[in-house]
Amino acid sequence: VTESRRLSARIRAVSQVPSRSVAELPVEFLGLHGAPIVPPPPHIVEAAERAVHEAVYPPARGLPELREAIADAAAAELGWRPQPDAEVIVTNGGMQAINAAFVALLDPGDEVLLPAPCFFYHQAIALAGGVPIHVPSDPARSYRPDWEALAAAAGPRTKLIVVTTPANPTGYVLTDEDVRELSELAEENDLAVVCDEAYDLLVYDGRRHLSPLREEALRERTVLARSFTKSYALAPWRLGYLVAAGPLAEGLARAVAWATLSVAYASQAVGVAALRGPRDWLPGVLSSYQTNRDRVCAAVARMEGLSCHVPQGAAFVWLDVRGVGAPSVVVADRLARELGLPATAGEHFGRPGFVRIPFGGDPKTIDELARRLTLASAWSLVPA
């Protein structure tokens, strides 16, 4: 497609969101999802129905009762309670939370460290005028951020580091030691930290999700971005939030309000119900994702030409396709067009040679995923 000369250089520099372009292919995709698909329980439906009668703009930072509920949940996890009126900001999904953080924190030319592979932050950073710097993580340690390499990459223009836990696409889950390393790196280089915790409830094998915002030394410089999409199976409601200490939160609130004024009332009402209501509709999600992960990884381990590590969290198999003998954009395209697999090329995550596939779905779908991947593994024997 030729770009219109009327478009800004900033917008010409970014692509469409990859999952959108996958959805636009004329292909019937296997029902695999990176976020839980669970029918809403009665308390969610009732909250949404009640919200229909509301007729005024919601407040810019979010409904007070939602910010209170978020602060209560955060207090239990972080060891300190963010002030609901000043330090919690409701957003249109985790995506707006991340974008608002970049708009609020970056000046043109500011560099952002990204342990890679990572989610599509480079695009949002470019839109905010920043310069993304991908720093390869350590595959031998399940893609743990390489703290030494990150320190070496930090220079006078480096303003920010983004960490994701659990990570998309690798599933790495930050440990206490990582949080200490992050804290040292941030302090030595005076960096702000954006921590994306969109997958906070999808953590496997008894591991614990740890937010860097628990660390006192990081509090003044850290922005936490969360989402209701995966953690509460509320993808259609586009709800997320930011937590940050005082002065940072003021800036974030401006970035959110100038983008969207506020978030839909019904979405926020649903968020209150999710946080305050019963949680018994969600635990099955974690065990089904863990079982799926085990099935896919065991199947891939038996294949020639493809391999993967076992992710510690999140919802994706990060497939090494270097044995196939074609660029990963080509492999992802073939997986999509020929096998109906919602594959995203590693190029989008700052790591060519790999492909990301979500593993949320029912057990039959996972068996079918394994069958189709076996067909793909044969591509390594017959060059494309």
Ligand SMILES: Cc1ncc(COP(=O)(O)O)c(C=O)c1O
């Ligand atoms: C790591 C990560 N952060 C943020 C998001 C955005 O989530 P949402 O806007 O649905 O809340 C996603 C979506 O896939 C993600 O994978």
